[in-house]
Amino acid sequence: xxxxxxxxxxxxxxxxxxxxxxxxxxxxxxxxxxxxxxxxxxxxxxxxxxxxxxxxxxxxxxxxxxxxxxxxxxxxxxxxxxxxxxxxxxxxxxxxxxxxxxxxxxxxxxxxxxxxxxxxxxxxxxxxxxxxxxxxxxxxxxxxxxxxxxxxxxxxxxxxxxxxxxxxxxxxxxxxxxxxxxxxxxxxxxxxxxxxxxxxxxxxxxxxxxxxxxxxxxxxxxxxxxxxxxxxxxxxxxxxxxxxxxxxxxxxxxxxxxxxxxxxxxxxxxxxxxxxxxxxxxxxxxxxxxxxxxxxxxxxxxxxxxxxxxxxxxxxxxxxxxxxxxxxxxxxxxxxxxxxxxxxxxxxxxxxxxxxxxxxxxxxxxxxxxxxxxxxxxxxxxxxxxxxxxxxxxxxxxxxxxxxxxxxxxxxxxxxxxxxxxxxxxxxxxxxxxxxxxxxxxxxxxxxxxxxxxxxxxxxxxxxxxxxxxxxxxxxxxxxxxxxxxxxxxxxxxxxxxxxxxxxxxxxxxxxxxxxxxxxxxxxxxxxxxxxxxxxxxx
Numbered sequence: 001x002x003x004x005x006x007x008x009x010x011x012x013x014x015x016x017x018x019x020x021x022x023x024x025x026x027x028x029x030x031x032x033x034x035x036x037x038x039x040x041x042x043x044x045x046x047x048x049x050x051x052x053x054x055x056x057x058x059x060x061x062x063x064x065x066x067x068x069x070x071x072x073x074x075x076x077x078x079x080x081x082x083x084x085x086x087x088x089x090x091x092x093x094x095x096x097x098x099x100x101x102x103x104x105x106x107x108x109x110x111x112x113x114x115x116x117x118x119x120x121x122x123x124x125x126x127x128x129x130x131x132x133x134x135x136x137x138x139x140x141x142x143x144x145x146x147x148x149x150x151x152x153x154x155x156x157x158x159x160x161x162x163x164x165x166x167x168x169x170x171x172x173x174x175x176x177x178x179x180x181x182x183x184x185x186x187x188x189x190x191x192x193x194x195x196x197x198x199x200x201x202x203x204x205x206x207x208x209x210x211x212x213x214x215x216x217x218x219x220x221x222x223x224x225x226x227x228x229x230x231x232x233x234x235x236x237x238x239x240x241x242x243x244x245x246x247x248x249x250x251x252x253x254x255x256x257x258x259x260x261x262x263x264x265x266x267x268x269x270x271x272x273x274x275x276x277x278x279x280x281x282x283x284x285x286x287x288x289x290x291x292x293x294x295x296x297x298x299x300x301x302x303x304x305x306x307x308x309x310x311x312x313x314x315x316x317x318x319x320x321x322x323x324x325x326x327x328x329x330x331x332x333x334x335x336x337x338x339x340x341x342x343x344x345x346x347x348x349x350x351x352x353x354x355x356x357x358x359x360x361x362x363x364x365x366x367x368x369x370x371x372x373x374x375x376x377x378x379x380x381x382x383x384x385x386x387x388x389x390x391x392x393x394x395x396x397x398x399x400x401x402x403x404x405x406x407x408x409x410x411x412x413x414x415x416x417x418x419x420x421x422x423x424x425x426x427x428x429x430x431x432x433x434x435x436x437x438x439x440x441x442x443x444x445x446x447x448x449x450x451x452x453x454x455x456x457x458x459x460x461x462x463x464x465x466x467x468x469x470x471x472x473x474x475x476x477x478x479x480x481x482x483x484x485x486x487x488x489x490x491x492x493x494x495x496x497x498x499x500x501x502x503x504x505x506x507x508x509x510x511x512x513x514x515x516x517x518x519x520x521x522x523x524x525x526x527x528x529x530x531x532x533x534x535x536x537x538x539x
Contacts, residue, residue: 038068038088044140047081054081057099065091066174094130095180096143124188129229130195131171148190149232155218162187165209166271197227210273216284221291242286243318249279250330252455257301266293280453298328307367330360331455332447332535333420337470341439354392373411402432422533429526441526443471445518456539459510473522486515
């Protein structure tokens with residue numbers, strides 16, 4: 001059961017052995033710098049299969065955790081099933097995966113010993129972990145597959161097919177951290193703890209398994225903390241115990257095709273799951289809330305002549321019985337400042353990072369398609385410079401001291417109405433030399449109507465468009481906010497009142513692009529004028 005044998009492409013965050021060893025100073029050049037050689041002891045490991053016979057198919061790793069052997073990692077193997085290795089006196093972590101049905105008396109493969117983090121066979125795998133191995137004398141350990149108990153984790157839909165799973169054990173001791181893992185393409189997994197208890201709370205274990213059914217996929221994950229690793233695991237969640245995650249891919253004109261979606265838990269070393277997703281289309285997952293938050297990544301269909309465009313939504317909160325929905329690559333595209341300052345001044349350098357083409361859900365694209373983009377900066381009415389390149393990204397060096405600035409970022413795209421053919425944001429603010437990085441007071445306005453999967457709204461109907469403010473003016477710092485709408489590509493504008501956090505727009509006839517503009521002044525006098533031409537189209 002190596003990683004490469006998983007039937008779907010997996011998303012692997014971190015499953016390699018990790019080291020976090022406390023640093024040490026280099027001693028002065030004298031005789032005291034040469035410590036005595038550490039005491040060495042023989043560690044003999046006997047491997048027994050499910051019938052109690054010497055095992056031939058196994059992969060065992062002994063990893064130093066603390067002490068003189070902290071940097072040691074060995075993978076001893078002998079086809080007889082018994083192997084001896086000499087190691088310094090230290091605390092170790094032992095991990096052994098035995099392939100069922102492959103004994104020393106059998107003929108055939110000697111098992112997977114390539115260190116890929118998994119072994120396999122038709123009869124399944126027994127993974128036995130000893131989180132605390134204190135080697136302070138010659139020691140013999142017996143790794144006995146008969147002590148392992150089944151991992152019986154399955155979704156409520158008995159017709160669901162198993163995709164793959166990952167189990168990770170983390171051990172901490174004296175400031176050091178070590179990880180071992182097993183990735184499995186078979187549901188036939190058994191596990192067992194070996195040896196004495198470790199210190200309370202020093203052992204953490206993750207288990208994630210993925211299943212697929214006709215209309216939904218399942219992501220079942222659990223986390224355990226204590227002094228021992230698991231011996232067996234049984235979880236049979238019902239439908240009401242699970243949360244629903246819906247991932248919807250939009251397809252504006254010219255962007256139809258097949259993309260892909262990845263899902264994985266936010267916390268801990270893990271393996272996730274990936275699948276193709278036609279746009280427009282929806283992928284639905286049922287997930288375990290006890291695994292915590294989840295990360296979503298969506299790769300949009302590639303537009304000819306452009307780079308691959310990726311969106312992400314990290315830390316998605318889920319709750320049993322509820323549905324969390326994320327729509328990717330849909331209108332209204334526009335500036336976004338969630339989780340970022342947008343403009344930063346460091347001394348007399350200004351760095352601009354305001355994504356101009358975040359999708360309707362606020363997801364920032366990695367490589368949006370565009371025809372041209374520029375950012376222009378004026379200081380006290382005098383042009384500083386114009387930068388071209390990535391939309392909403394630029395750097396400037398300005399003269400020292402306090403001054404009034406006007407900065408304008410613009411991006412143009414080719415496409416049908418609803419694809420945001422032009423987005424512009426112009427800010428005014430006052431800024432002075434700083435002693436270090438400091439945010440510049442800028443804001444943006446988000447328009448978030450519910451649109452169809454092709455970025456459309458019903459023609460000749462009233463559409464409610466929620467309006468939210470991000471950046472400096474958020475959370476009660478808006479003095480004035482005016483929203484206007486245009487039905488002729490921005491040639492003329494009509495104001496619409498903002499009431500209860502939204503505007504109501506009477507849509508024009510079918511096939512028309514609707515443009516939106518926001519004019520904002522915050523309580524400190526900083527201003528924003530933001531325009532989205534062809535924000536959405538009617539149908």
